[in-house]
Amino acid sequence: MRKIIALLAIFIAISCSKEKQSVSKIEGKRININDSITTNQEIEDFIKPFRKRIQEDMNKVLSYASKDMHKNDGKLETTIGNLMADLVKSQSEPIYKKRTEKSIDICILNHGGIRAPIQAGPIKTRTAFNVMPFENSIVVAELTAENVHGMIDYLVKAKRAHPISGLTIKLDQNDKLVEALVNGKPIEANKTYAVVTSDYLQNGGDRMDFLKNPESLEILDYKIRNAMIDYFKTVDTIPAKLDGRFIQQ
Amino acid sequence: MKRRDFIQNSLASSAFVTLGGLSLQSFTANSAKKHITILHTNDVHSHIDPFGANHPRNPNQGGAARRASLISNIRKENPNTLLLDAGDIFQGTPYFNYYGGELEFKLMSMMKYDLATIGNHDFDNGIDRLYAQLPNANFEFVSANYDFKNTVLDTHVKPYKIFMKDGIKIGIFGLGVKLAGLVDKRMYKETVYNDPIETAQDMSRILKEEEKCDLVICLSHIGYNYKRNPERPSDLKLARATKDIDLIIGGHTHTFLPKPTIEKNSKGESVLVNQVGAYGVYVGRIDFYFDAEKNVIANGKSIIV
Numbered sequence: 387m388r389k390i391i392a393l394l395a396i397f398i399a400i401s402c403s404k405e406k407q408s409v410s411k412i413e414g415k416r417i418n419i420n421d422s423i424t425t426n427q428e429i430e431d432f433i434k435p436f437r438k439r440i441q442e443d444m445n446k447v448l449s450y451a452s453k454d455m456h457k458n459d460g461k462l463e464t465t466i467g468n469l470m471a472d473l474v475k476s477q478s479e480p481i482y483k484k485r486t487e488k489s490i491d492i493c494i495l496n497h498g499g500i501r502a503p504i505q506a507g508p509i510k511t512r513t514a515f516n517v518m519p520f521e522n523s524i525v526v527a528e529l530t531a532e533n534v535h536g537m538i539d540y541l542v543k544a545k546r547a548h549p550i551s552g553l554t555i556k557l558d559q560n561d562k563l564v565e566a567l568v569n570g571k572p573i574e575a576n577k578t579y580a581v582v583t584s585d586y587l588q589n590g591g592d593r594m595d596f597l598k599n600p601e602s603l604e605i606l607d608y609k610i611r612n613a614m615i616d617y618f619k620t621v622d623t624i625p626a627k628l629d630g631r632f633i634q635q
Numbered sequence: 636m637k638r639r640d641f642i643q644n645s646l647a648s649s650a651f652v653t654l655g656g657l658s659l660q661s662f663t664a665n666s667a668k669k670h671i672t673i674l675h676t677n678d679v680h681s682h683i684d685p686f687g688a689n690h691p692r693n694p695n696q697g698g699a700a701r702r703a704s705l706i707s708n709i710r711k712e713n714p715n716t717l718l719l720d721a722g723d724i725f726q727g728t729p730y731f732n733y734y735g736g737e738l739e740f741k742l743m744s745m746m747k748y749d750l751a752t753i754g755n756h757d758f759d760n761g762i763d764r765l766y767a768q769l770p771n772a773n774f775e776f777v778s779a780n781y782d783f784k785n786t787v788l789d790t791h792v793k794p795y796k797i798f799m800k801d802g803i804k805i806g807i808f809g810l811g812v813k814l815a816g817l818v819d820k821r822m823y824k825e826t827v828y829n830d831p832i833e834t835a836q837d838m839s840r841i842l843k844e845e846e847k848c849d850l851v852i853c854l855s856h857i858g859y860n861y862k863r864n865p866e867r868p869s870d871l872k873l874a875r876a877t878k879d880i881d882l883i884i885g886g887h888t889h890t891f892l893p894k895p896t897i898e899k900n901s902k903g904e905s906v907l908v909n910q911v912g913a914y915g916v917y918v919g920r921i922d923f924y925f926d927a928e929k930n931v932i933a934n935g936k937s938i939i940v
Contacts, residue, residue, distance in 0.1 A: 407669060407803060407849055409881065410926035414895035414907055414940045416917040419685075419702050421695050426703035429745060433683055433699065436738050440729050515729060521759050585819055605821070611732075 444512040448618035455626050456503035460547060462557075462632040464497075466504055466517070467549035469624060470614075471495055474524060475551045477613040478582045481606050482526050490526060491568050491579040493551035494537060495610075496592045499584065500549070509624065514614040522584040524608045527600035531575050536596035538566045541632065550631060557634040564635065584610060669801050669925035671850065672716040674706060677886030678913035679720070680727030680756065681739055686914070697915040699742045705918060706746050713922075715800040718747060719807065721886035722754025722856035725765075727914070735760055736768040744773035750796055752809030752854040753778050754886060758822045762786055777809035777854060780834040785825035795838060803849045803925060806842030810835060810855040810873075812887050831857050831868045835877050843879035850923060853883045859890040859910050874898035874906045882921055885910035894940045895921065905938055 455466040475493035482490050502516035529537070541548060541555060542563050556564040568579060578601050585605070588597045618624065685698030710716050720743065725736045736757075743751070753776055757765055766787040769776075779794035795808035810831040814823045835853060842848045853873070861867040870885040878901045891912035900906045911917035926934075 406928040407925040408928040408931040408936075409850070409923050410931045410934065410936055411922075411924040412881075412907060412936070412938045413922040413924075414909060414920070414938075416892070416894070416909075416911050416919050417705060418917055419697050419705065419915060421685075421701075423701040424704050425698070425700040426707070427700075429700040429703040429742060432742070432745065433738070436730065436734060437684065440733050443733070444729065515732070521726070521732075585821075589819060590816075 444510060444515070446511050447508040448511060448513075448615065449509040449621050450623045451504050451506050451509055451626065452623055453506050453626050454503060457497060457500045457547065460628045462545065462547050462555075462634065463628055463630075464547045464549075465626040465628060466500055467495070467497065467547050468551070468627060468629065468631065469504075470500065470517075470610075471549035471551035472625075473617040474610060474613055475582055477617050478524050478526065478606055478608065481608065482580065482582070482604060485604060486526075486580075488528075488580055490552070490582045492534070492537075492553045492581045493549070494553075494581060494583050494587070494594070494597075495549040496584075496587055496594075497546050497548045498592065499586070504624075509618050511615060514611050514618065518611040518614060520586070520610075522586050522610045524582060524606045524610060524613060525585050525588050526580050526582045526604040526606065527588055527597050528578045528602040528604075529581050529596065529600055531573050531577055531579070533596040533600075534568070534573055534579050534581075537581070537594070538563065540594060540596060547632070553631070555632045559635065561634070669803055670713055670715060671800055671803055671805065671923045671925070672709060672713045673719065673852065673882065673884075673919075673921040673923070674709060674716060675719045675721065675884045675909070675911065675919040675921075676702070676915060676917075677721035677856070677884070677910055678723040678754070678889050679739070679915045680723055680913060681725060681731040681736075682728060682914040683730050683738060683742065684728075686916075693914065693916050699746075699915065702915055702918060703742075703746045709920070710747075715803075717749045717798060717800065717805065717807075719852070719854055719884055720748055720751035721854050721884050721910070722752045722811070723756045723886060723913075724751065724754070726756040726759045731759075735764055737771050740768055740771035744771065748772075748774040749798065750774055750807055750854065751776050752856055752886075753781065753792065753811055754856040755812050755814060755817050758814070758818045758826075761822045762788060762824050762826065766791065777807060778811050779808045779838050780829040780831045781811045782827035782829060784827070786823075788826075795842060797842075797846060797848065803923075804847065805850040805852065806846055806848035807852045807854055808835070808838040808842065810853060810857050812857050813868075831855070832873055832876050835873055835880070839877050839879040849925070850882075851880050853880050855883055856886045858888040859885050859892070859908070860888070870908045870910070871896070871898055874900060874908050876901060877906075878902045878904070880906055881923070882906070883908045884919065889913040891917070895919075897938060897940065905936075907938070907940075 471493040587594045683699045686693045776792045798805045842851045860869045860871045890910045895907045895909040911919040
C-alpha cells in the first residue's frame with residue numbers, strides 16, 4: 387500500500403508538470419500605495435538611521451542670504467545666476483591651476499539648470515540640493531577665440547540670463563552687440579580661453595555647440611552641488627548682486 | 636516515451652481504484668488552479684519615504700515601508716509571486732546622493748525583489764559604482780540589448796532569467812534605452828546598446844521555442860510610447876513587432892497607466908503592456924491563471940483589466 391501511494395505521488399508530480407499548461411485568464415491592475423497600507427516596521431526601522439543622518443546634514447546652516455535670490459530677478463543677469471557662475475569659477479580655479487598651471491577665464495552655465503530660488507535667511511545643505519538637484523559635474527573646456535565668439539553669439543541670440551562669469555556683454559537697444567570683454571579685455575584671435583562649465587552643457591546640452599569640440603578638456607570630478615556646499619562653508623553672507631555683466635544699454 | 640506514459644497511466648488507474656476516493660475529476664480540477672502573480676515597480680528613483688501631505692500630485696503616497704507590507708500580504712495570499720523592477724531605481728532623493736544606491740538595493744532585497752533591469756539613471760554614478768553596489772542586491776539584473784562585454788558588469792548582468800513557480804516556467808528578459816545622448820559616455824563607458832526590438836524578437840524565440848517557457852515577460856526601460864517620435868523604439872512598438880511575449884513591464888517615460896494596455900502582437904494575439912508611473916506611488920499587479928492547454932483551446936482565454 388505504501389508503495390502504491392508513493393507511486394501515485396510520483397505520478398501526480400510528473401503528470402501535472404507534463405500536462406501542457408496554458409494561460410486561461412489574466413487579470414491586471416495597479417495598486418496605490420497610500421496611508422491605508424500599514425507600515426512595515428522592520429523596513430521602517432532599517433531606514434531610520436539613514437534618514438536621520440541625511441536630515442542632520444541637510445539642516446546644517448552653512449551661510450546666510452541677505453535677500454531672496456531667484457532666476458528672474460534681472461533680465462539678462464540674475465543674482466542667483468551671478469552667484470552660481472562666480473562660485474563655480476572660483477571653486478574650480480585652484481583645481482584647474484594645479485593640474486594645468488593655467489587660469490580659468492570664463493564660466494558659463496545654463497539658466498534652466500537653476501531649479502530653485504535661495505530664500506533670505508540661513509543657507510543649509512538642503513539649499514544646495516534644491517537649487518542643484520542634478521549630478522552635473524564641472525569640466526573646463528579650452529576654447530579657440532572663434533568658439534568664444536560663438537558663445538557670445540549664442541548668448542546675444544538667446545537673450546536669456548544664462549549665468550556667466552569673467553565675461554561682460556553690452557547690447558544696444560536693437561539687441562546688437564556693442565562690446566564683449568573677457569576679464570575686461572577684448573578677445574584675441576590667436577588665444578585660447580579656458581571655459582568652466584557643466585558636463586551636461588559641454589556634451590551638447592541646451593545646444594551650446596561651441597563647447598563641443600574644445601582644444602582640450604579637463605574633467606574636474608567635482609559636482610556643481612559640492613562646489614556650492616564648499617563655497618557656502620567659506621562665506622559668512624553670500625553676495626546677491628547684479629553688476630551689469632550682461633546688459634542692454 | 637509513449638510506453639512510459641502508458642505505464643504511469645495504468646499504474647495510476649490501479650492506484651485510483653485502490654484509493655477509491657480520489658477521482659480523476661478532482662485531479663484535473665486541482666491542476667487547473669495554477670496561479671502566478673507578477674508584481675512590478677518602475678522608476679522608483681530613490682523614493683524611500685512617502686511624499687509629504689502637501690505634495691501637489693501625490694500627497695501621502697508611496698514609501699518603501701508601505702510597499703513592503705503590500706508585497707508581503709500578496710505573497711501570503713499567493714506564494715507563487717514574482718516581484719520585478721523595470722529600472723531607474725537610482726537618483727531622485729538625497730538617499731541616492733548620500734549612500735550611492737546602497738539603501739535602495741538593501742530595501743529591495745528585504746522586500747525580496749526577484750529581478751530588475753537597468754535604467755539610464757542607474758548609470759548616474761558611473762558603471763563602476765553601479766557594479767560596486769551589486770553586493771547589496773540579493774536579486775539579479777537582466778538586460779538583453781546592453782552588451783556589457785567590455786565593462787565591469789560583464790557576466791554580472793544576464794540577458795534573461797528563468798523562474799519555476801508551481802511547475803510553471805517563466806522566462807524574463809530585460810531591455811534598456813539608448814544611452815548615447817541620455818547618459819554621459821564617461822558613465823556607461825563601453826556598454827554597447829543594441830536594437831531593443833530585434834533583441835526582443837530573438838529573446839522571445841529563445842524563451843518560447845528553445846527554453847519552452849509557459850510565460851514570457853519583457854522587463855523594459857525603453858519607454859511606453861513616443862507620440863511625437865513614432866520611429867523611436869517603445870513598448871507599444873515592441874508589442875506589435877514581436878510574438879510570444881505575454882507581458883511587457885515598462886519604465887522610463889513615467890507613464891501612469893490607469894490600467895494595463897492590451898496590444899496585438901505580430902500574430903494578432905493579445906499582449907499586455909503595463910507601467911506604473913514613478914516614485915513607488917503604485918505597484919502593478921498582473922495575475923496569470925493557468926489551465927490545461929486543451930481546455931484553453933476549447934474555452935478561450937479571458938483578459939480582465
